[in-house]
Amino acid sequence: MAKVEFATPELKEYPIIPKLQRDAMAHSSPYVAKDKFQEPLGYPGELVENWKEVAIAKMGELTNKYRSLQVFLDSCVKCGACTDKCHYYLGTTDPKNMPVARQDLFRKVYRRYYTLAGKLVPKLVGAEDLTEEVLDDWYTYFHQCSQCRRCSVYCPYGIDTAEISMAAREVMDTVGKGQKYCNEIIGKAQTLGNNLGLPEPALIDTLEGLEEDVEEETGVAVKFPLDVKGADILLITPSADFFAEPHIDGLIGYAKVFHEAGASWTLSSYASEAANFGMFIGSYENMRKLALRIRQAALDLGVKRIVFGECGHAWRVAYSFLNTLAGPFDFLDPNYPVPQHICEYTHDLIQKNALTFDKTENDHMTLTYHDSCNVARASRMGDVPGGQFTIPRDIIKATCNNFYDMPEHAIKEGTYCCGGGGGLLTDDLIELRVKGALPRMEALKHVTENNGVTHMAAICAICKSQFSKVFPYYDFTMDQIVSVHQLVSNAIVLTQADEGDSDEDKQSDDAEAA
Amino acid sequence: MSVLFAILFYLATAILVLGLAARTRKYLNTPAPLKIPTTPAPTTRSGVAFRMLKELTIFESLFKSNKWIWLFGWLFHMGMLLVLLRHLRYFTEPVWWWVELIQPFGKYASLMMLAGLGGLLLRRIVVDRVRYISAPSDYLMLLLIIAIGATGALMTFVTNADIVTLKDYLLGLMVFDIRTMPTDPILVVHLSLVILLMAIFPISKLLHAPGIFFSPTRNQVDNPRERRHVAAWAIKLESSESK
Ligand code: HEM
Numbered sequence: 001m002a003k004v005e006f007a008t009p010e011l012k013e014y015p016i017i018p019k020l021q022r023d024a025m026a027h028s029s030p031y032v033a034k035d036k037f038q039e040p041l042g043y044p045g046e047l048v049e050n051w052k053e054v055a056i057a058k059m060g061e062l063t064n065k066y067r068s069l070q071v072f073l074d075s076c077v078k079c080g081a082c083t084d085k086c087h088y089y090l091g092t093t094d095p096k097n098m099p100v101a102r103q104d105l106f107r108k109v110y111r112r113y114y115t116l117a118g119k120l121v122p123k124l125v126g127a128e129d130l131t132e133e134v135l136d137d138w139y140t141y142f143h144q145c146s147q148c149r150r151c152s153v154y155c156p157y158g159i160d161t162a163e164i165s166m167a168a169r170e171v172m173d174t175v176g177k178g179q180k181y182c183n184e185i186i187g188k189a190q191t192l193g194n195n196l197g198l199p200e201p202a203l204i205d206t207l208e209g210l211e212e213d214v215e216e217e218t219g220v221a222v223k224f225p226l227d228v229k230g231a232d233i234l235l236i237t238p239s240a241d242f243f244a245e246p247h248i249d250g251l252i253g254y255a256k257v258f259h260e261a262g263a264s265w266t267l268s269s270y271a272s273e274a275a276n277f278g279m280f281i282g283s284y285e286n287m288r289k290l291a292l293r294i295r296q297a298a299l300d301l302g303v304k305r306i307v308f309g310e311c312g313h314a315w316r317v318a319y320s321f322l323n324t325l326a327g328p329f330d331f332l333d334p335n336y337p338v339p340q341h342i343c344e345y346t347h348d349l350i351q352k353n354a355l356t357f358d359k360t361e362n363d364h365m366t367l368t369y370h371d372s373c374n375v376a377r378a379s380r381m382g383d384v385p386g387g388q389f390t391i392p393r394d395i396i397k398a399t400c401n402n403f404y405d406m407p408e409h410a411i412k413e414g415t416y417c418c419g420g421g422g423g424l425l426t427d428d429l430i431e432l433r434v435k436g437a438l439p440r441m442e443a444l445k446h447v448t449e450n451n452g453v454t455h456m457a458a459i460c461a462i463c464k465s466q467f468s469k470v471f472p473y474y475d476f477t478m479d480q481i482v483s484v485h486q487l488v489s490n491a492i493v494l495t496q497a498d499e500g501d502s503d504e505d506k507q508s509d510d511a512e513a514a
Numbered sequence: 515m516s517v518l519f520a521i522l523f524y525l526a527t528a529i530l531v532l533g534l535a536a537r538t539r540k541y542l543n544t545p546a547p548l549k550i551p552t553t554p555a556p557t558t559r560s561g562v563a564f565r566m567l568k569e570l571t572i573f574e575s576l577f578k579s580n581k582w583i584w585l586f587g588w589l590f591h592m593g594m595l596l597v598l599l600r601h602l603r604y605f606t607e608p609v610w611w612w613v614e615l616i617q618p619f620g621k622y623a624s625l626m627m628l629a630g631l632g633g634l635l636l637r638r639i640v641v642d643r644v645r646y647i648s649a650p651s652d653y654l655m656l657l658l659i660i661a662i663g664a665t666g667a668l669m670t671f672v673t674n675a676d677i678v679t680l681k682d683y684l685l686g687l688m689v690f691d692i693r694t695m696p697t698d699p700i701l702v703v704h705l706s707l708v709i710l711l712m713a714i715f716p717i718s719k720l721l722h723a724p725g726i727f728f729s730p731t732r733n734q735v736d737n738p739r740e741r742r743h744v745a746a747w748a749i750k751l752e753s754s755e756s757k
C-alpha cells in the first residue's frame with residue numbers, strides 16, 4: 001500500500017474550534033470489499049447495475065423499520081449545535097465531518113425522493129438526486145464516522161449521527177459497495193468464531209502459554225480454561241485479548257480475578273469473540289447471527305452466567321442488544337444480570353472485600369482513564385445511571401495510588417472517541433485515525449503536563465489498539481496505554497496460592513479472602 | 515376578502531392538523547427495534563418523563579452544547595409560547611382567566627421572540643459552520659417567522675389593528691359563520707404569513723416539534739437487561755428460523 005503523506009495536527013493548549021476547509025479529507029476512504037467478503041454476508045459482490053433504484057428503495061425500507069432514522073431525518077433544524085462536537089471535524093477541519101453535514105449527505109437524498117418539498121423544490125430545501133458523486137461522498141464520509149454518539153449528547157433532539165451512518169452503510173452494502181475491513185471480519189467471526197480467524201488449536205496454544213507465563217511469574221497456577229462444560233461463568237472477550245498488547249495483560253487480570261474468587265469459568269472456542277462488527281455496518285441480521293453464537297455457546301456449555309471482557313462496542317451490543325437479539329436468557333441464573341461486564345464482576349468482589357491489592361505495584365505509573373464512547377454513551381454498568389463512569393474508576397483507584405481525570409469536557413458523557421472506532425481501525429484509514437485522535441491527545445497532554453500522568457487506562461479493545469498505533473504520532477509511546485484489568489493484574493495479591501516458590505514476599509501477609 | 519381568508523384558514527388548518535396527524539402516526543407505527551437511549555439515561559418511565567420535561571422546558575441538551583444557540587433559541591421559543599397563548603384571547607369568549615393574567619407579559623414576549631430570532635439569523639450568517647449547513651429554506655423560515663413577529667409587534671405597539679372586528683371574525687370562523695374581516699394591510703400580511711407557516715409546518719423541519727417526543731435516544735428507558743425489547747419485524751426473523 002502506498003504510504004499517505006500527511007501532517008500530524010499540532011496539539012494546542014486549549015481546544016479551539018477550527019475554521020472549516022472544504023474537502024480536506026475527501027481523499028480518505030477505505031478499501032472496498034471484494035465479492036468474496038460481500039457474498040457470505042448476503043450482499044452483492046459488486047455495485048449492482050440498478051444501484052440507484054435499489055439504494056432508494058432500501059432507504060425507504062429502513063425508514064419504515066427504524067423510528068430513529070425516520071425521526072432524525074425529519075427533525076434536524078440545522079441549528080448548528082453539533083457542528084463542533086465531532087472529533088473528526090476537530091481533527092480534520094473538513095466540513096462534511098460536522099455531524100449535521102454528515103447526516104445531510106443522506107438526508108438530502110431522503111428529501112429528494114421521500115418528501116413533498118424535496119420533490120417539488122429540491123434546490124430550496126437542499127434536496128439532491130442520488131448520483132455517483134453522492135454515493136462516493138457517502139462511502140468517503142460515512143467511513144469517517146466512528147459511531148461514537150458524541151453528537152447525540154449535544155443535539156436538542158438527540159439526533160444520533162451513528163444511526164444515520166449505520167443506515168448509510170447498510171444501503172451501500174445492499175448495492176454492493178461494502179467496506180473490506182468490516183465485512184471480511186464479520187465473515188471470519190461468523191465462520192471461525194472470532195474476528196482474527198484464530199482456529200481452536202491456536203487458541204488452546206495461546207491459553208496454555210499464558211498459564212505457563214503466569215505461573216512462572218507468580219508461582220500460582222492461574223487457569224485459562226477453554227470449552228469447559230458445566231462451568232458457572234462463560235467469559236466472552238474480544239479476540240485481541242488473546243495476543244495484542246496491552247489487551248493480553250487485561251485477560252491475565254480477568255483470570256486472576258476469577259482465580260481469587262474461586263470461580264468456575266470458561267472461554268468458548270465457538271464464541272471466541274466479544275466484538276460484533278455487525279453493528280458497525282448497521283445490519284441487524286448480521287449482528288444477530290454473531291449474537292446467536294454466544295447464546296449457542298452458553299447453551300452448549302451449560303453455564304449459569306455470561307461475563308464480557310473489556311471492549312467498548314461489544315459491551316454496547318452485549319448490554320443493550322444481546323437480550324433483544326439472542327434472548328431470552330431464562331436458562332441462566334436469574335440472580336445475575338445477563339450479561340455482566342468484567343468490571344461489574346471485579347467491582348462486586350472489591351465491594352465485598354474479597355480481593356486484596358498491593359497498590360504500590362502500580363506506583364511506577366500515574367493514571368488517567370479514557371471513557372470508551374460505547375460504554376459511556378450507549379450502555380451502563382451497575383444499577384444506577386452513570387455506573388459506567390464510576391465503576392471502572394473505582395477499580396483503578398482500588399488498584400493504583402495515582403489517578404487524575406482528564407478535563408471534564410473530554411470524559412464521561414462528553415468523552416472523545418479514540419479515533420479508531422466504528423469499523424475504522426484499519427491501516428487504509430491511518431490518516432483519519434491520527435487526526436481523529438486529536439481531541440483525546442490534547443486532553444491527555446493536559447493531564448500529562450499538569451498532573452504528571454504517565455499512562456492512560458481503557459476498557460476497549462479497539463481503543464487500546466488505536467492508541468498504541470497513534471500515540472507515537474503525538475510523541476507519546478505505545479506502552480502508555482494500559483488495560484484496566486492490567487492494573488488489577490499488577491496489584492492483585494494471589495491468596496489462593498497452593499504451590500509455593502513465589503518471588504513476591506508480600507503474598508504472605510494478606511488476609512485470607514475466600 | 516373575508517371569504518377568501520376563511521377558505522385559506524380552513525385549508526391551512528386542515529393541512530396542519532391532518533399533516534401532523536399523518537406524520538405522528540408514521541412515527542408511532544415505525545418500530546424502534548433496538549434500545550438506543552443516549553446514556554446515562556433514566557431507568558424508569560417517570561425518569562424518562564422528567565428527562566423529556568427538561569428537554570422541552572429548559573432545552574437541557576442544547577444548554578450543554580452551545581450557550582449562544584441556547585439563549586437565542588430559548589428566548590425565541592418561550593417568547594413564541596407566550597405570544598401564542600396570548601392569541602387565545604381572540605378565540606375565546608369570555609377570555610380564560612389565565613390568558614388574561616399573561617396579557618401584560620405576553621405583550622413584550624413578541625420582542626423577546628424577535629430578539630431570539632435575530633440572534634439565530636445572525637449566527638446563521640456569521641458562523642462559518644452554520645452557514646455551511648444552511649439551505650435557502652433555513653434562512654427563509656427564519657425570515658418568515660421574523661416577518662410574522664414583526665408585523666404582530668407593529669400592530670401591538672404602533673398601529674393598533676381593529677381587534678374587536680378581528681375577534682368577531684375569528685369567533686365566527688370557529689362556528690363556520692363567515693363575518694367581516696378587518697382589512698388593515700399589516701394585519702392582512704400578518705394573517706397571510708401565518709397561513710403560510712401553518713401550511714408548510716408538516717412538510718418542513720418544523721417537524722422537530724412532534725419529532726422530539728419520538729426521539730429514541732431521549733424517550734427510551736435504560737433497562738435492556740431487565741426487559742426484553744423486540745420489534746415485530748425482528749420477531750418474524752426469529753419465527754421464520756425455528757421452522
Ligand atoms: C424541546 C423542544 C424544542 C427545542 C429544543 C427546539 C429548538 C429549536 C432550535 C434550536 C431552533 C433553531 C433554529 C435556527 O437556529 O434557525 C428551533 C426553531 C424553531 N422551532 Fe423549535 N424547538 C423545540 C420545540 C418547538 C415546538 C414545540 C415548536 C412549535 C410550534 C417549535 C417551533 C419552532 C419554530 C417555528 C422554529 C423556527 C424556524 C426555523 O428556524 O426553522 N419548536 N427550534
Ligand code: SF4
Binds near residue numbers: 078082083155
Ligand atoms: S444539533 Fe441536532 S438539530 Fe442541531 S444541527 Fe445538529 S443534528 Fe441538527
Ligand code: SF4
Binds near residue numbers: 144145151152160
Ligand atoms: S457519531 Fe461520533 S464520529 Fe459520528 S458524527 Fe457523531 S461525533 Fe462524529
Ligand code: SF4
Binds near residue numbers: 147312313460
Ligand atoms: S474504539 Fe473506543 S473510543 Fe473509539 S468508538 Fe469504540 S469505544 Fe469509542
